[in-house]
Amino acid sequence: MTATAVAHPNIALVKYWGKADADLALPATGSVSMGLDVFPTTTAVTLDAGREARDTLTLNGRVVDDGALVRVERFLDLVRDLAGSQARATVVTENTVPTGAGLASSASGFAALAVAAASAYGLDLSPRDLSRLARRGSGSATRSIPGGVAVWHAGDDAGSFAETIPAPPMAMVVVTIDDGPKEIGSREAMRRTIATSPFYPAWVSSTTETVQDMLAACASGDFTRIGELTESNALRMHATIEGAFPPIRYLNSRSVAVFDAVAALRADGLEAYATADAGPNVVVLCRPEDRARVATALAGFGTVIESGTGPAAHLVGSERPGDHPRAEETTA
Numbered sequence: 001m002t003a004t005a006v007a008h009p010n011i012a013l014v015k016y017w018g019k020a021d022a023d024l025a026l027p028a029t030g031s032v033s034m035g036l037d038v039f040p041t042t043t044a045v046t047l048d049a050g051r052e053a054r055d056t057l058t059l060n061g062r063v064v065d066d067g068a069l070v071r072v073e074r075f076l077d078l079v080r081d082l083a084g085s086q087a088r089a090t091v092v093t094e095n096t097v098p099t100g101a102g103l104a105s106s107a108s109g110f111a112a113l114a115v116a117a118a119s120a121y122g123l124d125l126s127p128r129d130l131s132r133l134a135r136r137g138s139g140s141a142t143r144s145i146p147g148g149v150a151v152w153h154a155g156d157d158a159g160s161f162a163e164t165i166p167a168p169p170m171a172m173v174v175v176t177i178d179d180g181p182k183e184i185g186s187r188e189a190m191r192r193t194i195a196t197s198p199f200y201p202a203w204v205s206s207t208t209e210t211v212q213d214m215l216a217a218c219a220s221g222d223f224t225r226i227g228e229l230t231e232s233n234a235l236r237m238h239a240t241i242e243g244a245f246p247p248i249r250y251l252n253s254r255s256v257a258v259f260d261a262v263a264a265l266r267a268d269g270l271e272a273y274a275t276a277d278a279g280p281n282v283v284v285l286c287r288p289e290d291r292a293r294v295a296t297a298l299a300g301f302g303t304v305i306e307s308g309t310g311p312a313a314h315l316v317g318s319e320r321p322g323d324h325p326r327a328e329e330t331t332a
Contacts, residue, residue: 001320003119004044007111007313009097010035010143011172011275011283013230014207014214015237016152018194025135028204030154030211032218033140033162034170034285035147035310039097041108042316045120049087058092075110075137076117082133083121091117106186110137111144111313119315127312131161134313147312149218151211167218169309170226171291173272173284176303177254186278189241189248197243203236223287227273230285231259234275241278250279258282258301265297 010033018028055073057064076089091113097105114134118125125133127146134141142162143150149167153160184192194200210233217225241248251259255276262274262284272286272294281302286294288308295304 001120001122001318002044002046003116003318004042004316005112005115005119005313006040006042006316007108007115007141007144008036008041008147008310009039009105009108010140010147010150010310012140012143012277013149013226013275013285014210014233015277016139017207017237017240017278018190018200018204019139020154024157024160025139026157026160027139027152027154029207031143031152031207032149032165032211032214033143033152034149034167034172035144035312036172036174036307037310038174038305038307039105039108041093041095041097041105041112043091043093043109043112043116045113045116046090046092047085047087047120048090049085053088055088056090058090060093060095071137072113075113078133078136079114079117079121079123083123085121087121089117089120106138107140107144110134110141113137114141114145115313115315119318128161128163130313131163132157135160145313147310149309151215164312165215165218168221168223168226169288170223171286171288171309172307173286173291173294173298174305174307175258175282175284175298175301176305177252177258177280177282177301179281179303182250182279184248189244189250189278192244192246192248193241196245197240199240199243203240206236207233224271227271227285230275231262231273235259238276251276252280254301255280255282258284258298261298261301265294270294270297 012033014032016031020026020028057069111134131145142152146164148164150162152162259274276282291306
């Protein structure tokens with residue numbers, strides 16, 4: 001059996017930073033995100049019941065046998081347990097998101113893997129359970145399953161999943177300042193922040209409140225309030241990370257320059273708000289009709305890509321031995 005799925009990254013409007021349970025990847029707080037319609041990840045999972053060796057992983061044409069393969073194997077073990085299968089798998093992934101650059105490459109990667117693997121192993125999972133499964137690979141992948149604007153609920157294993165929520169039309173402009181892998185990965189930075197940053201408890205309590213404020217703003221269609229909360233929450237997260245010991249600083253001088261440029265756009269009457277995940281690259285939230293103007297204004301800061309609101313993770317094809325390949329229209 002071969003199954004192929006596509007998923008897109010998401011950018012958090014209210015950030016996820018910190019686990020309440022590392023083994024189950026349960027977040028310390030809820031979060032809210034907007035899925036992108038750029039940077040898709042396409043993943044094919046092929047089962048080989050006769051092979052007793054390890055799973056294999058090919059990423060962008062290169063065979064991977066390092067820590068990335070270990071993460072994939074651990075994730076597939078979860079799927080095999082659910083399916084009652086011992087079959088090993090060949091995983092082939094084409095990822096257009098810069099890996100490890102703070103642009104949610106693991107979100108689209110594990111969301112696509114969750115959908116493809118569940119189908120290949122014969123699991124019939126609801127969108128909620130697919131989101132829970134993706135969470136075990138990467139926390140932010142939870143939100144790439146439903147797509148759109150989504151809330152990821154904190155809670156226990158059964159209750160921690162993401163679902164789409166009503167929101168006004170929005171767009172994003174991605175300003176890629178550095179597409180190389182960051183020196184300190186998100187998992188290590190998160191662990192260090194929790195253990196050493198004196199600001200972390202305040203981050204948890206304030207973010208819990210911000211999630212509720214963001215849900216209310218989305219429900220009422222208040223774009224201005226959504227933007228204000230988005231920019232504020234991003235800066236709070238980076239301040240919390242910088243408070244770790246030894247300090248971790250993801251934003252560089254060019255990142256800060258983009259935040260300043262976005263503030264200048266607002267002062268000139270073009271409403272836009274900046275955010276950044278755990279990396280130097282900046283994403284700017286704006287109204288769909290303003291995204292071309294925002295992109296033009298920020299073109300000198302790095303590679304600029306416009307994005308609308310992205311789709312749910314979904315199957316694009318499946319094939320069993322002897323079958324003709326068939327397209328799938330089911331979305332996660």
